[in-house]
Amino acid sequence: MKVRFIVPFVICIVMTIGSAGAVWGDSAALSPYISILSTSPYKQLTRLDETANALYEAANTDNRQAGFLHVQQLERMIKGELKGKSGKMEGWAAIEQDARAIEQTIRSSETSSGWLKEAARIRLATDALVRPEHALWLQYESIMLDDLSRVEKAWKRQTGDGAIAARATMNSLQEHAERIEPAISMIYGSMHGAELNERIRYTNQLLETKKSSPLNEVMINHSLKALNTAIVKMFDHSGRAEVMPAVAPLATSNPLSWTFFLGAIISAVLTYSGWRKYKNNPFGVKPLP
Template sequence: MWFMKKGRAGCLAMILLLGVQLLTACSQTQLPTDQALTPKPAKDQLQKLEVLNQTADDMYKKVMQGDLAGGRAILQLLSEQIPLIRYEGITTLEGLNALTETITQAKRTFNAANLSPAEGQVSAATIRLATDALTHSNEPMWLQYYNPLMSDLKQMEQASQEQKKPELVQAANAFRQHIAIIHPSLLISRDPIEIEKLDSMVLFVTDQVRSEQEPYKQVLNVMPTLRNTIDVLFLKKDATAYLPIIDDQNPIIWKLVLGAVILAVLAFAAWRLSKKDNGLVVVNKAADD
């Protein structure tokens, strides 16, 4: 047997180099993203969705022309088409539930004995926006409601500042109706958690306006948050200024922590190794030496 003395610095440098290589490997390893795991819609899905969207457009045109009976007949076709379509890769379970509930509610409306043209038009518009959201995820038609919603909020804010209750009630009702029309489309297109935030604030404003006490201060206080929530849902760039920065796609923090742990453990191992046997490392001599 023979002995080779190892310097503490050399041993530490070698192990730390190994740690750096491991850290580099960790930083280059990419975890599968949600987008990669989400199945892409098949061609037959997209074709059926286009047919569904066209059917909804036909219903909308019939109702807007005053043909409620024709709209009711097309609504029945819509309700028959929806179960025949697969929605994976298209929308979430919440979005699908919103679509089916919209159809169910529309059938109640159109089967009512005292159906008014205005009610039929609202139902037809809601369905039309929802099916369009399924087929045009990048530029859905419901995005056109941003300006009307902002106008509603401005009127609510002005009425609160001037403490005019009738004007506030009118603006709040218009805002709630606009939200109701695009609500199924929001659930189809956006994160349900963000929709829950919006619903909570809409309910809060509604309760305040209906309260016998003065609602002006409470309505004014919620306005900035309500505007920002709508900006987030409508993907307005300015909304990011109000949001915390969370980088889920590139978690650099956990990489740095993991690297620090690896380097610390290896440095300690190097120190222990250099102290063992007074820095001497035993190496078996080859049999033929």
């Protein structure tokens, strides 16, 4: 009977149309982002991130030859068209400045500690550009809050040298703030971390005051609380700026389109099987032996 292949054939047509519609629908929805979701910028950013990681490893091992090679590669990438496609110009300027500092340090035959800091800053900045939602610099929130906790404990010492001990402990917090500065500038711009830097500067100024007074102690306590607020505010995810999606591959799987596609294949097989049976036995009656 014709129903053996007509019904699967109709289902196959419907499934094929549905599958094509689902695919075209996705393409239409993504059409505004085709220019920024191209593979070329993503590959360039990936190479930049890999070069920054290699530069950091060279700094850790004091491999000057590899470091010089990687920093030159990095400088060529920075001077290209990549920085006009993603990230903030302040971040690119910070990377470029650190790269020049590394090259000058390597040329002057100084120790590895002279360019490890800059290499770490570059690595964090490129990582923030490639993985904005899971960047390494975000882990510094707990580190910096721990730094501040040690500062507060040092300040509350009963030995009479609390201000001196707190000021010495502030160096760690300041160092960590400087390390993530290019990463913040790359994602948000330089003004995002301005409040924290100002709070660190002001707190250091209060702690360095040689003349101790009850008013100065109150101001220091207030400044430490404000510093805690500034750290939390800087890492506040709710205020995160939008980042160009070209730095991450787009997930393109669509369960509906796959359902239609598999349904069309199954219906096609059933249609072909029914048609062959109909051709061999069009009236559904077996021939007599």
